[in-house]
Amino acid sequence: MESQMDYWTARALLEWQVEAGADEAIGDTPVDRYALDAKAPPVVAKPEAEAPSHVAVEVDPVGDAERAAQSAASLEELAAAMQSYPHCELRRGARNFVFCDGRADARVMIVGEAPGRDEDLEGRPFVGRAGQLLDKMLAAIDLSRQAQDAGQGVYITNVLPWRPPSNRTPEQAEIDMMVPFVRRHVALAKPEVLILMGNTPCQALLGKTGITRMRGGWVEVDGIPTMPMFHPAYLLRQAAAKREAWADLLSLRARLNG
Ligand code: URA
Numbered sequence: 001m002e003s004q005m006d007y008w009t010a011r012a013l014l015e016w017q018v019e020a021g022a023d024e025a026i027g028d029t030p031v032d033r034y035a036l037d038a039k040a041p042p043v044v045a046k047p048e049a050e051a052p053s054h055v056a057v058e059v060d061p062v063g064d065a066e067r068a069a070q071s072a073a074s075l076e077e078l079a080a081a082m083q084s085y086p087h088c089e090l091r092r093g094a095r096n097f098v099f100c101d102g103r104a105d106a107r108v109m110i111v112g113e114a115p116g117r118d119e120d121l122e123g124r125p126f127v128g129r130a131g132q133l134l135d136k137m138l139a140a141i142d143l144s145r146q147a148q149d150a151g152q153g154v155y156i157t158n159v160l161p162w163r164p165p166s167n168r169t170p171e172q173a174e175i176d177m178m179v180p181f182v183r184r185h186v187a188l189a190k191p192e193v194l195i196l197m198g199n200t201p202c203q204a205l206l207g208k209t210g211i212t213r214m215r216g217g218w219v220e221v222d223g224i225p226t227m228p229m230f231h232p233a234y235l236l237r238q239a240a241a242k243r244e245a246w247a248d249l250l251s252l253r254a255r256l257n258g
Pocket of ligand 1: 112113114115116119124125126127128130131158197233
């Protein structure tokens with residue numbers, strides 16, 4: 001009996017597979033392996049002489065990222081260089097490349113971790129629940145990514161421009177290959193102040209984690225005053241930590257006021 005699957009069921013099944021990480025169709029038509037002849041043809045070993053000679057190809061993801069990032073002379077060129085960077089497997093499972101939001105000429109630049117589900121769908125950083133809390137936190141000290149004026153504006157990006165599957169924490173190798181790009185991003189945007197949201201940008205730009213100890217303190221990244229802060233997603237889970245986040249926002253405001 002032939003049963004027909006409706007469009008929405010088929011689409012839901014496909015989305016489920018993409019979420020699970022199956023993002024590549026191997027053949028044009030499905031293979032019914034039960035129907036294949038049980039007696040597979042014997043495998044004939046190739047004589048040694050016919051085996052292809054082994055050519056070692058050196059792959060250097062961090063070096064390639066370094067060269068690609070340094071060759072970008074503008075934010076547009078940087079975005080294009082990242083989009084054509086081949087070594088980060090996350091790109092294959094993501095729906096969108098998420099580069100930035102807000103004003104590139106803002107005094108404050110915020111670096112988060114990686115897009116989540118909402119950001120992946122929309123192609124903009126911090127648009128989900130954590131992003132909405134971030135907007136409220138910024139508004140409390142008179143900053144906004146929609147500001148008409150660079151003085152009240154913020155510029156927002158992430159260490160990773162592609163969503164990790166199921167929002168898992170980025171792996172060290174993924175962070176390492178994106179560091180040259182995020183450093184170049186900061187160099188091109190030239191903010192007066194940098195805010196690192198959570199452990200991943202601290203790992204990328206300061207080479208260490210421990211946000212509970214580091215938050216609220218001023219350090220430097222390439223000569224730019226930088227403050228690590230709790231990630232808004234953490235504040236959604238740990239409301240008590242909003243006290244410290246408020247103190248950090250006031251410290252940011254005081255620095256901007258000179
Ligand atoms: N969390 C992040 O770190 N970045 C986003 O863009 C969204 C959630």
